[in-house]
Amino acid sequence: MSRSRLLLLVLLLSPLACGQTPPAALTIAHFNDVYEIGPVEGGRVGGLARVATVIKDLRRTNSPVMVTLGGDYLSPSALAVPRIDGEPIAGRQMVDVLNAVGLEWATLGNHEFDLLEPAFRARMQQSRFKVVISNVTDATGAMFPNTEDFAVVPVNVGGQSLRIGLIGVTLEEPKPWVRFAPPIEAAKAAIAKMRATGQIDAIIALTHLPLSGDEALVAAVPDIDVALGGHEHENWLVHRGARLTPIVKADANVRTLALVSMTFPQGHRPEVSVRLKPITSEITADSVVDAEVTRWTTTAFDAFKSAGFDPTQVVATLPSSLDGRQSAVRNRPGSLTKVIADALAREAAPVDVAIINGGAIRIDDELPAGPVTEYDVIRTLPFGGAVTRVSMPGSLLVKVLEAGIQNQGNGGYLNTWGISKEGDRWMVQGRPLAPSMRYTVAMPEFLMTGRETNMAFLTRTHPLIGDITDLRDIRQALITELSTTFPVR
Structure with a gap:
């Protein structure tokens, strides 16, 4: 099945085209991977207040509507970073806005576990929507507050009283306070428990898995009628498994909303059609949700100022x-990664090499030509953390760099400064890398935790790593680089 990057549309045989009354349908408004409560791309697209308008319009049709989210909403977000009364906002802004939007069901993404356990539990309790997660419990095996391993939702579709089953699975993000089960195993167990409650007319899987994980899930669990996913930041529609189960993902930061229509022919599997609704400036923002967005933006900006940042300050x-x-x-070196790598090298100078993992860069947007503010920098690198300078032998540096190549396509892909690969040889500052020579390397402090994909060996306690120095916050380093290279005009 081909992939559409802008607009996907599955067209079933249209009763309207045949002059017939369309069958009654359940509409599911699905989105995933939302880090910004307001619009992105200079206000042109996205914005949860606009999503709220679309949802209200759908509900005026008197047909049943379900609103779902495929994970990654508590973190990472620039507005979640500052502290209020000594505590990070840590997703409070997102839950308040999602409550106002009318979200009903969500599953967890791997980045929900960026939060500390007390903050995570507080966000679950704060949510007016329910969280369905079949493969996650706390360390004792108990469900977290306001979470369910499956749910059965009664709906009336064209006079039919139906019971819609929901399960949820996510990929593992190791934390001592969380227990993960394999997604396929957990999905099968949740569906068995669900079916024990009575007739189930359709099963929807809310997922936060890489596409390959979704494909394996629907192939192994044919009971699933549609998988509404996340984790990828661009839209997907594919059909996989023996029953050609649809897997649906929208574009991150609600650039699009996936509108999934399910009809229920008597005695047959539900029929599913999908279209993407672009969320653009042509959609009027819902006033209630917009007020909540404004309240939290103002609150967070004030907190940033207290921490030494001025979000509105133009820096370049x-x-x-x-x-x-x-x-x-x-996936590849680019204009923004070059500037960030330059910033690391400038901050840690003198160094031989600088590396930045793609997963540290969370803006998922273009910084357009024109003014750049400190908030743009915070959006770009919301995790922050020190620039760390270390010394290591060439043999270990090669191991790090080769892991970065292996990580192409995920957050562990490394963008570099001062080093390149020519054929089979690595070149440092234009000279062949020597395995026994020691090199000075700048990187985000996260890379020294051993938590990056394929880099568990890269830690502060590694016997070959020395001269570890933590410098300024990477966001301050990027502000310096931008203001120096692209001065305000």
Whole structure:
């Protein structure tokens, strides 16, 4: 099945085209991977207040509507970073806005576990929507507050009283306070428990898995009628498994909303059609949700100022755009990654090499030509953390770099400064890398935790690593680089 990057549309035989009354349908409004409560791309697209308008319009049709989210909503978000009364906002802004939007069902993404356990539990309790997650419990095996391993939702579709089953699965993000089960195993167990409650007319899987994980899930669990996913930041529609189960993902930061229509022919599997609704500035923002967005933006900006940042301060004027889209920064060198690598090298100078993992860059957007604010920098690198300078032998540096190549397509892909690969040889500052020579390397402090994909060996306690120095926050380093290279005009 082909993939559409802008607009996907599955067309079943249209009763309207045949002059018939269309069958009654359940409409599911699905989105995933939302980090910004307001619009992105200079206000042109996205924005949860606009999503709320679309949902209200759908509900005026008197047909049943379900609103779902495929994970990654508590973190990472620039507005979640600052502290209020000594505590990070840590997703409070997102839950308040999603409550106002009218979200009903969500599953967890791997980035929900970026939060500390007390904050995570608080966000679950704060949510007016329910969280369905079949393969996650706390360390004792108990469900977290306001979470269910499956749910059965009664709906009336064209006079039919139906019971819609929901399960949810996510990929593992190791934390001592969380227990994960394999997604396929957990999905089968949840569906068995669900079916024990009575007739189930359709099963929807809310997922936060890589596409390959979704494909394996629907192939192994044919009971699933549609998988509404996340984790990828660009839209997908594919059909997999013996029953050609649809797997649906929208574009991150609600650039699009996936509208899934399910009809229920008597005695047959539900029929599913999908279209993407672009969320653009042509959609009027819902006033209630917009007020909540404004309240939290003002609150967070005030907190940033207390922490030494001025979100509205213009720090640079770009002559051309810098590409921070996930599809770019996790696959190839680009304009934004070059500037960030330059910032690391400048901050840690003198160094031989600088590396930045694509997963540290979360803006998933282009910084357009023109003014850049401190908030743009925070959006770009919301995790923050120190720039770390270390010394290591060439043999270990090669191991790190080869892991970065292996990670192409995910957050562990490395963008570099001062080093390149020519054929089979690595070149440092134009000279062949020597395995026994020691090199000075700048990187985000996260890379020294051993938590990056395929880099568990890269830790502060590694016997070959020395001269570890933590410098300024990477966001401050990027502000310096931008203001120096692209001065305000």
